[in-house]
Structures are given as structure tokens and as C-alpha cells.
Amino acid sequence: MSAPVTVSVDCPAKTNLTLEVGPSHAEWGGRHELDTIYCAIGLTDTVTATAKPAGAGFSLDLAGEHLGDLASSSSDMRRNHAVLALFAMAEAAGREPDVALTIEKRIPVGAGLAGGSADAAATILALNALWELDWPLDRLREVAATLGADMPFCVAGGYARGTGYGEIIETIPDDSDAARALREQGYAGSLLVGAYQAQLSTPEVYGEFDVVGAGDGDRNHLQKAAVSLHPRSGAAIREALAAGASHAFVSGSGPSVVAFTPTPDIRRDVIAAWERSKAVDRIIAAEAPAAPSVSVTVAR
Ligand SMILES: C[C@@](CO)(OP(=O)(O)O)[C@H](O)COP(=O)(O)OP(=O)(O)OC[C@H]1O[C@@H](n2ccc(N)nc2=O)[C@H](O)[C@@H]1O
């Protein structure tokens, strides 16, 4: 088969169905100990990697209507998480990063949905195909873990347990008792994401957690901190639960809110409640769980 010249990857956003936060560790760069259930949701970014002539270097093009702070001219493309993943893969594979990357962004930026990590994971998966490395998942996760806490999860999606600082991943197979239990608890199927123009800085939310701690009964220990920094997220949770959502919570470090809507009537009622209360800026429908998908275009 002739070599691939373009590989596109649709990579889902991530939420946390539980997020227990423990003490921070200096040897982890100040990151906190976590025990979390990750869940990939069917709200995706698309990363395309195209081979460039030897020595041509890399390029990055961004598209999308909601680019957050990526849109500003000061956003340094060499710090984009997809570009960091390109350089990490090039070093690991002993290759030159002569690749054109395009990112079609749909995942809100700085939202607690791991949009940057999804783009990095998509780049790793794309290069694994473009460069015909054919590395196994564990090898790809090793590269991802050098870039960020929730990147290893994003490489495969689905449901998974994360420990360490979030980088140690124990997949929860779809046919396992644990996955069945999550589905029975209502953590599957139709959901709504309440998104905001505003972003929250992940380090700032963890810092606020060190001050305020976790809220009583909150499955996401960062929720109280995120709501204290962005109160509208708290209003969105209350409105969604009152409208019948089976679960509504801040996604990771926030500010976005995820609401599971088990019936079309409840989905309609949550949308109406969020629109009436103006508790969110934008509403995105998705399904859970989800997984990345890779498509390869070869030379004609
Ligand atoms: C909070 C979570 C929950 O899944 O995701 P988001 O909601 O941001 O998507 C993750 O822990 C975010 O992971 P990620 O965004 O990759 O964090 P990193 O880049 O590794 O670290 C950014 C900063 O967040 C803080 N951090 C991150 C992870 C962790 N376990 N403890 C921390 O205290 C640290 O201040 C760290 O310097």
C-alpha cells in the first residue's frame, strides 16, 4: 500500500464522572493526587496531519467559531498542545516534524473538557498512522503522559479510571461490570454541555481547591472551587437538576457544565431552563461514551 499523505482524527472531549483530589506532590510539579472516572463525550475536534517535504518544518492552521484565547495574536502556536505532541512524537520516533497540522475546533477552550489534550491525543494518533509507526496504545500513552495529566486518557477515550496525577489509566471495557454500573447510574447516552465565553485556568482552580476544599457530597472535588470562581456554573447545575437531569456537574476544572438527560422530554426541559435562566452561553448536545476515530488518505 502506498504511504499515507494525510490522516484525520476526530477526537472526543473528556469529562470526569468522579474526580477525587488528594494532596499535591512537589515531585509531580505541584500536581495533585487524583482518583477519577474519565468519560469521553461525543463532542470532537478534528486534527488533520499532512506530510510536508523534508526540511519544510511544521505549520498549524486553526479553524472554528469558538477559539477562546487561541484566537488572540499572542497565542504562540509553538505552545499549542497539538504542536507539542508533534514535537514529542518526532523526538520519540527519531523523525523531523515536517508536518502540516490543521485543527477544526468544536470543543470549547479552557472549559474543563480537555480540548487541548484531545488535540494532542489526536495528533499522536494521526502521526502513528502518517509515519506508519503502528505503535501500540501503551507506547502512545507514554508519549502523551509527558505532555499533560489527562492526555493519556484522551488517546483511547471511552470510560477509564485515572490515578497518579491522572496519567495512570485503567481502561473500563464496555462489557465490564464497572461500565454496566456506570450506564445503570445514568452516565451514558444523551447529555448536554453548558458552555461559556469565559475560561477557567486549570492551575487557578486547583489553587482555589487548596483553599476551599471539596463541596459536601460533590463527586467532582473541584466543583466548589470552579463555582466560587464562576458562579453561573452553579446556577446551571441547579437549573438542570430541577428540570429533571439525572446528573449535572462541573466538567473537571470547569467552567462548562455537563447534564445527563435520559429522555427527550428532560433534554427539552433542561434546554428550556438554561435558555430561560441564561445560566449558560451556549448549549451543545452530545452522547457518551465516545472514542477517537482515525481516517487515512493515501496517495492516488
Ligand atoms: C482538571 C483535569 C481533570 O481531568 O482536567 P481539565 O478539567 O483541566 O480538562 C485535569 O486534572 C487537568 O489535566 P491537565 O490540563 O492535563 O493538567 P496539566 O497540564 O498536567 O497541569 C496543569 C496544571 O494543573 C494543575 N494540576 C493538574 C493535574 C493534577 N493532577 N493536579 C494539578 O494540580 C497543576 O497546577 C498543573 O501545573
Ligand SMILES: Nc1ncnc2c1ncn2[C@@H]1O[C@H](COP(=O)(O)OP(=O)(O)O)[C@@H](O)[C@H]1O
Ligand atoms: N489545541 C488546543 N486546544 C485548546 N486549548 C489549547 C490548545 N493548545 C493550547 N491550549 C491552551 O490550553 C489551555 C487549556 O485549554 P483546554 O485544554 O481547552 O482546557 P481545559 O484544560 O480546561 O480542559 C487554554 O488556555 C489554551 O490556550
